[in-house]
Amino acid sequence: MASILIVDDEAFLRDQLGRILGEEGYRVHGVGTGAEALDAVAGAPPDLVLLDLNLPDRHGIEVLRALKERDPDLLVIVITGYGSVESAVESLKLGAYDYVKKPFKADAIKLIVRLALETQRLRRRVRVLREREIGPGEPVIAESPAMQAVLDQVRDVAAHAETTVLITGESGTGKEVVARLIHNLSERASGPFLEVNCASIPGSILESELFGHEPGAFTDARKAKEGLLEAADGGTVFLDEVGDMEPGLQAKLLRFLETRRFRRVGGVRETAVDVRVVAATNRDLRDAIRSGGFREDLYYRLNVFPIHVPPLRERPEDILPLAQHFLERFARKFHRPLAAIAPDAQERLVGYPWPGNVREVRNLMERMAITCRGRELRASDLPAEIRGAAEPGPGRWVLPAEGxxxxxxxxxxxxxxxxxxxxxxxxxxxxxxxxxxxxxxxxxxxxxxxxxxxxxxxxxxxxxxxxxxxxx
Known part of the structure; x- marks a missing residue:
């Protein structure tokens, strides 16, 4: 259970807060001066500090500044009976989580403490997950066993820089993030990572994008162009939605995978490159093979090391860390105070099936960072389809902490x-x-x-x- 340090010169208030928060199961310790507070934090840092501004030996703002200099992540809630706008603004600028004026109701302080500790818990989880990231790009949120298994596969194949990888999964699950992580963890990390979406570019143009072309190869081809495979020499090429590639181009890609050599469009000279190919698709390629839309021999060339990224509904443990990560990112970007996700909003987020997967979480948090004016995201702020989401089934209903x-x-x-x-x-x-x-x-x-x-x-x-x- 979380530990809380109460810093207030009034013994009665320390005892009252200790009783209120002790009933919630928290470990509570109280001190009466700023010096005692700094000594207590230095010995065994608590999870939360409730700090009075009017202390006998120094002003609470000075104590807050010293606490934050010692530990910028320490959670502090300022409590004072002589509050002013200036002191509130100064406290928040120094990193206080909240500013509460005396007198306060027991239920109100319980709620503020619970929200603060929940926010801190999510921030710590996100920080740990960010530390797993190597190189640029999105962090891989992997609290769930399913995504931990994906990370294990990524680490395994990253060590073998020549191996072709096929990443499968629904749209928006983070296949590109996984592809970038493979590149960043490999010996190719210092080389380029180039990507192309095979579904968004017509076949004739896609061929030129991949292999390049010579002058006069087609109308408007006035000068030679280097293709992605050539430009990515020493690095990785990511072929997103490879299942939508046209059959004629599939044959040329197959030949490249077999020989690591290619000709530019309209060219006669073969070029050899050292490139790892990572492909991804949201289609079932076996079905595409049966229907004649995808070459079976190309499938086996791509499917040397398969990685399946599960949809978000199958890894609910990742939902809240993802939401917290994106919420903090967009709150910083838009200079918003939004930092916490209230328990009622957490329940709705976990209960929603997320058909758009991680991309949908990202887009929602961007929208929430724009529209929410408070310090926390509440269920009432969420769109109607998420507020009313409650899909029954194992792991879908979440019992709130308060019952x-x-x-x-x-x-x-x-x-x-x-x-x-x-x-x-x-x-x-x-x-x-x-x-x-x-x-x-x-x-x-x-x-x-x-x-x-x-x-x-x-x-x-x-x-x-x-x-x-x-x-x-």
Whole structure:
């Protein structure tokens, strides 16, 4: 359990805070002066400091500055009975997590402490994950066993600089990040990492992008052009969405993988290069082979070392560290105070299936950093589809740390789903009952017990309220 240091010259307040926070299971220690606070932190750094500004031996701002100089990551909440705008601004500039004025309610201080410690926990996890990254690019968030297994494969193949790699996985799972990590961990790290999306470039242009061309090879080819394979000599070429490559170009890629030699478009001279090829696809290439859309021999040339990146819904342990990482990044970029994810928002984020995977998390956190004005992201800030997300199944429901009212949750869930069914059917109770797998009479009884009314449809009764999601 977390340890908390209370720094206040009033013994009564130290005892009161100690009792309130001790009831929550925290280990609490109190001191009455700034000097004692600095000594306590030097001996055994706590997880959180509650710091009064009016101390007998020195001002709390000086203590805060000294604490932050000693440990910039130390979590400090300033508490004072003589607060001013200037002291609040100065405290926050020095890195205080929050600024609380006396008197305060016990429930309020419990909530602030819990949010602060949860934020610190997520920051530490993200920092550890960032330390695993070598070289430029996105860090690989790998708290889940599934992604830990992916990292093990990355380390294995990175040591063999010639081996071709095929990365599979849904769109947005981070296949490019994995490809860059393979490059960065290999002896090729000092060489170039060049990428091309095979799905976004027409076949004739893609051939020129990969192999280059000679003057006069085609219309507008007025001078020679070096291709990616030539430019990446000594490094890595990443072929994203290789499953969408046109059949004619597949044959040329196959020959290159067999010989590591190629001719520019319109050229006669062969060029040899030392390049590792890492390919990626969100398609099932075996299905593409059966349908005639992908060459079987090329598949086996690419699939020397396969790595599958699982979708985010199969690695829920990575959701909150990813969200915290992107939230902090965009908050810094947009100069926003947003730093924490509240427990109710955490529950919604973990409960959402993330069809867009990591890319969707990144985009959402960028949007939240723009639209949120407070210091924490709450469930009410999230889009409706995430606020109302609650997909049942193992690992999908998350019990909040403070527990929940199960009966109220079941009532809210029923209200939400019935409202959606009525909205979808234009208020037709019979059709809504079929959507919900209920007899019409049972649905009417449930609607009456929940205070719901249907809209003008086949049954001709007033409209249901628009659903607002499941209460947390």
């Amino acid at each position: 929940c009212d199960l009966e109220a949750l079941e009532r809210d869930l029923a209200r939400c789903l019935i409202s959606q069914a009525l909205e979808r059917t234009g208020g037709n109770v019979s059709q809504a009952a079929r959507l919900l797998g209920l007899p019409r009479g049972t649905l009417r009884h449930r609607m009456e017990s929940l205070g719901l009314r249907s809209g003008p449809g086949a049954d001709g009764i007033p409209s249901a309220p628009r659903p607002g999601g499941i209460a947390g």
